[in-house]
Structures are given as structure tokens and as C-alpha cells.
Amino acid sequence: MLFSQYKNRSDYSFRFEVAPLVITVAILMVQFFVFKDYTPHVPLVIGICITGMFMALKGRKWAGMEQHMYRVMKVALPTTVIILCVGMMIAASIAAGTVQTVLVYGLSILKPTVFLPATCILTTVVSLATGTSWGTVGTVGLAMVGIGEALGVPMHWTVGAICSGAFFGDKMSPLSDTTNLSPAVAGTDIWAHIKAMLPNTIPAYAITIVVYTLVSLNYGSEGGAETLATRDHFLAVLHAHYKIGWLTLIPAVVVIYMGFRKYSVMGTLCTGVFLAALIAIVYQGVKVSAVSDILMNGFKAATGDTYMDKLLSKGGIMSMTWVIMMMMLSLAFVGCLEAYGTFRAILAKLNALIKSRFSLVATAASAVLIVGLVAGEVYTSIVLPGRLMKGKFAEMGYDRAILSRTLEDWGTLVSPLIPWNNGGAFVAGALGMTAFVYAPFALFCWLSPLIGLIYAAFGWFTPLDPRGPQTLADENMEEIADEVDDYMV
Numbered sequence: 243m244l245f246s247q248y249k250n251r252s253d254y255s256f257r258f259e260v261a262p263l264v265i266t267v268a269i270l271m272v273q274f275f276v277f278k279d280y281t282p283h284v285p286l287v288i289g290i291c292i293t294g295m296f297m298a299l300k301g302r303k304w305a306g307m308e309q310h311m312y313r314v315m316k317v318a319l320p321t322t323v324i325i326l327c328v329g330m331m332i333a334a335s336i337a338a339g340t341v342q343t344v345l346v347y348g349l350s351i352l353k354p355t356v357f358l359p360a361t362c363i364l365t366t367v368v369s370l371a372t373g374t375s376w377g378t379v380g381t382v383g384l385a386m387v388g389i390g391e392a393l394g395v396p397m398h399w400t401v402g403a404i405c406s407g408a409f410f411g412d413k414m415s416p417l418s419d420t421t422n423l424s425p426a427v428a429g430t431d432i433w434a435h436i437k438a439m440l441p442n443t444i445p446a447y448a449i450t451i452v453v454y455t456l457v458s459l460n461y462g463s464e465g466g467a468e469t470l471a472t473r474d475h476f477l478a479v480l481h482a483h484y485k486i487g488w489l490t491l492i493p494a495v496v497v498i499y500m501g502f503r504k505y506s507v508m509g510t511l512c513t514g515v516f517l518a519a520l521i522a523i524v525y526q527g528v529k530v531s532a533v534s535d536i537l538m539n540g541f542k543a544a545t546g547d548t549y550m551d552k553l554l555s556k557g558g559i560m561s562m563t564w565v566i567m568m569m570m571l572s573l574a575f576v577g578c579l580e581a582y583g584t585f586r587a588i589l590a591k592l593n594a595l596i597k598s599r600f601s602l603v604a605t606a607a608s609a610v611l612i613v614g615l616v617a618g619e620v621y622t623s624i625v626l627p628g629r630l631m632k633g634k635f636a637e638m639g640y641d642r643a644i645l646s647r648t649l650e651d652w653g654t655l656v657s658p659l660i661p662w663n664n665g666g667a668f669v670a671g672a673l674g675m676t677a678f679v680y681a682p683f684a685l686f687c688w689l690s691p692l693i694g695l696i697y698a699a700f701g702w703f704t705p706l707d708p709r710g711p712q713t714l715a716d717e718n719m720e721e722i723a724d725e726v727d728d729y730m731v
Contacts, residue, residue, distance in 0.1 A: 249301035314577030333557030369411020402683025
């Protein structure tokens with residue numbers, strides 16, 4: 243009787259619509275900042291249960307919410323497979339000696355005075371060629387962490403440089419899934435999307451390289467003899483326990499080539515795993531019987547050096563279960579919130595704030611950020627706000643490549659800066675450092691989105707569509723309405 247007033251109403255207050263989200267976020271904040279536990283899994287399960295209770299208050303069935311939850315979770319299935327392949331690729335690359343060879347060459351060539359800009363540029367090139375930030379982080383990035391440690395460069399700067407370069411490629415590469423997804427959602431083509439991103443991407447990247455260079459010069463003046471001794475020690479350990487040579491680089495070269503040739507990401511990674519496993523057996527002397535265990539549970543280094551063993555004991559399918567479970571639970575939660583009506587209520591409030599060019603772009607950016615923070619999943623943070631904001635951009639007559647740029651900036655680039663987002667979780671799992679620590683040093687990942695907002699404020703590189711607002715609205719109104727209804731149920 244007490245809650246009968248909430249059942250089967252045609253509309254609800256904003257506070258009631260967002261209550262499950264607010265309560266869940268509060269639980270997450272307690273877990274993160276009070277208990278110092280950065281695992282969002284259980285709070286997300288609690289959030290699903292809380293949303294279900296509020297659904298009951300509305301007089302709606304759990305089964306309907308659950309059905310929608312499963313439909314949203316399907317979004318992550320392709321990503322899940324790729325993550326598992328990346329886990330195997332990391333383990334196989336270490337077993338083959340690929341990572342060790344990069345470490346040796348890097349330690350022999352790179353100097354502290356150029357390390358950070360070189361790291362950023364190297365990961366940029368690899369990510370552009372392959373279209374995958376995660377694959378770049380898990381292979382080249384892992385090696386650069388070891389090199390940086392040996393050269394005396396603080397790890398938070400190294401991981402920041404890795405993220406800046408790796409996610410640059412994820413943003414700009416035509417091979418990247420998000421680079422294709424964002425324009426598709428916004429209603430534009432990929433080349434218009436890439437062209438629209440250049441004005442804020444180039445200055446952000448230039449500033450990033452300059453800062454990393456200045457920081458590297460500072461560290462290059464410190465630690466001389468000690469740094470050299472550490473480097474020599476690491477080189478000796480690697481040469482003593484692994485065969486180093488060009489043969490070990492074949493898996494990496496093949497993966498880069500296949501990525502450049504636009505082969506399937508899964509097929510590319512599986513090819514790399516097969517070649518790396520073969521080289522591990524033939525060249526490194528790994529037993530055939532051990533390969534399956536390595537791919538499943540990761541490579542276990544036994545050099546006798548504590549740091550090197552920790553660095554090289556990584557990868558495997560099981561190492562990615564934390565990320566996968568977090569991603570699936572995040573999508574499950576966002577699916578429940580969609581069925582309940584939370585996102586519609588939030589976006590309706592944001593939509594009411596749109597009065598100008600800047601508020602239009604800022605609202606789109608805020609929506610992407612909110613979904614990224616809540617859902618913890620980059621695809622949902624691009625798809626949901628993009629589909630709902632598409633009509634507003636058409637109504638106001640702005641080029642929807644600006645929407646796709648905003649989706650990419652605040653979805654793809656901000657993803658590794660959020661500890662519980664799948665991007666931040668993956669980097670933490672692969673490199674061993676939480677986003678709470680490295681995020682301020684991943685300069686490009688937050689400079690590019692901010693520059694995009696500055697452009698919107700001043701009207702720079704934020705063009706109107708020549709077809710005009712009325713034409714755009716007439717052409718897309720019915721389609722947009724159908725898409726939103728289908729997605730939101």
C-alpha cells in the first residue's frame with residue numbers, strides 16, 4: 243500500500259528515475275574511496291538488484307528488464323572474443339621472446355632523454371597500423387614499461403605516454419572499431435569523421451610530444467651511473483634466459499602487416515598467437531605440452547630477478563577474466579537502467595540545456611562521459627548518446643561529423659582514464675597500474691577532448707551542414723525516432 247502510488251504511472255519525477263543510478267554510484271564511491279577496493283563488480287550486481295526493485299515499484303516485471311539486459315550485453319560479445327585473443331597474444335609473445343627482444347633493442351638504443359616521446363611515437367605507429375589500442379598496450383606497451391623502469395623513468399609517465407600513443411591510433415586509424423562505429427552512429431562517413439578530428443588531434447598530439455620531450459630531458463639528467471647499472475643488469479638477465487633475435491619479431495611484424503591490410507582483428511590476433519607459439523617451441527625451447535597452459539594461464543618467467551619475473555609473467559585467457567566480467571556486468575547494469583528509464587530522463591534534462599552551438603557539443607560530450615562513467619564500456623558510451631543526440635544536431639543544422647568527433651574524443655580517448663571503464667581496466671590489467679595514478683600523465687587522452695570543446699565555444703572547426711537544419715530534420719526525424727525506440731524499448 244505504501245508504494246502503490248508509484249505503480250503504472252505515465253510519468254515519474256526525475257529523482258525517482260535516477261534513484262537506482264545515484265544509489266549505485268554512491269555504493270561504488272564507498273567501495274573505491276572508503277574501502278580502497280577498485281573492483282566494481284559486486285557494486286554493479288547490487289545496482290542491478292536495486293534497479294529491479296525500483297522496476298517493481300513501477301509495477302513492471304523483472305523478466306522484461308532482464309530480457310533487455312541480455313540484449314544490451316550482446317554488444318560486448320565481439321569485444322569479449324578480441325580480449326581473450328589479446329590475452330593469448332600477450333602470453334604467446336612473451337613465450338616466443340618477442341617482448342624480450344623489444345626490451346633488449348630498446349634498452350640498447352633508447353636513452354632517458356628521448357624515452358617518453360619515443361614511446362608515444364612508437365605506440366602511435368603500431369596502433370595506427372593495427373587499429374587496436376589494446377593490442378598495442380599489451381605487446382609494445384608492456385615492453386616499454388620494462389625499458390622505462392631500467393632507464394629510471396617513473397612508471398606513471400611511461401604508462402601515460404603508452405596510453406597517449408596507443409589511443410591516438412585507436413581514435414584515428416581507419417582500421418579501428420571505434421573509428422568506424424562513431425561515424426556510423428552519428429550518420430556520417432568515416433573519412434569525413436577522420437577529417438573532422440584532425441583540427442583538435444594534431445595540436446593535442448604536438449603539445450603532448452613537446453611535454454614528454456621536456457620531461458624526458460629532465461629525467462635524462464638524473465641517475466647516470468645507477469641507471470646504466472640497472473640497464474646493464476636487465477640486459478644480462480634477458481640474454482641469459484632467452485634467445486634474442488629477429489626471428490622473435492615475426493609475430494609482431496605479421497600482426498602489424500595484417501592490421502594494415504585490414505584483415506579481421508580476431509583472425510589477425512589468432513595468426514599472431516599461432517606464429518608466436520610455434521617460435522616459442524622451435525626457437526625458445528618451450529615444451530609443446532606447456533603451450534596450452536601458457537595460453538590459458540599466462541607465461542611464468544623464472545629468471546631469478548624479481549622485477550623481470552613480475553614484468554614477464556603476464557597474459558593468458560584467465561588474466562582477462564577480470565576485464566570481461568567487469569564489462570559484462572557494466573553492460574548488464576546499463577541495460578537495466580535503460581529498461582527502467584534512467585538514461586532517457588538524464589538525456590531529456592541535458593537536451594533542455596541546449597541553447598547554442600557550445601551547449602550542443604558540451605551536452606553531447608557530457609552524455610558520453612556520463613554513460614562512460616556509469617556503464618564502464620566504451621561502445622555503449624558512443625552508441626547510446628550518439629543515437630539520441632543525432633536528431634538534435636540535425637535540428638540545429640550542424641555537421642554530424644562534429645558529433646562523431648565528440649563521440650570519439652569523449653568515448654574512445656576518455657575510456658582509459660576511467661579506472662572501472664573497460665579501457666582503464668584493460669590498461670591496469672596489462673601494465674599493472676590503475677588509471678587513478680597514470681590518468682593525469684596520459685596527456686593526449688584529455689587534451690584532445692578539451693580542445694574540441696574550446697573549438698565549439700569559439701566556433702572554430704564546428705561547421706554547419708550546407709543542407710540546412712530543416713532538410714536534415716525532415717530527412718532523419720522518422721529514422722532517428724525508430725532507432726531510439728528500438729534501442730531504448
